[in-house]
Amino acid sequence: MSKKLTQRDICGILGIDTKTLYNWRKNKPELYRIVMLGFKFDELLKAHEEIYTELLKIAEENREFRLK
Numbered sequence: 606m607s608k609k610l611t612q613r614d615i616c617g618i619l620g621i622d623t624k625t626l627y628n629w630r631k632n633k634p635e636l637y638r639i640v641m642l643g644f645k646f647d648e649l650l651k652a653h654e655e656i657y658t659e660l661l662k663i664a665e666e667n668r669e670f671r672l673k
Contacts, residue, residue, distance in 0.1 A: 615644060 616623050619640070629637040 609648075610644060615640075 610618075612626060613623060616626050619626075626637070626640075629640070
């Protein structure tokens with residue numbers, strides 16, 4: 606699984622300064638929460654895609670062992 610994004614990484618992706626993100630967290634908590642949920646969603650989606658791909662690989666490898 607990939608490493609967790611840092612606050613600096615998130616700012617780079619959003620094209621904002623780290624102070625802006627800090628100010629959102631402090632002064633606009635709902636905006637900060639929505640932004641963080643978006644990143645969490647992407648992280649979870651990627652993890653599930655990796656699991657799904659691994660399951661497909663296992664299913665293909667075990668195709669000959671399936672009952673007919």
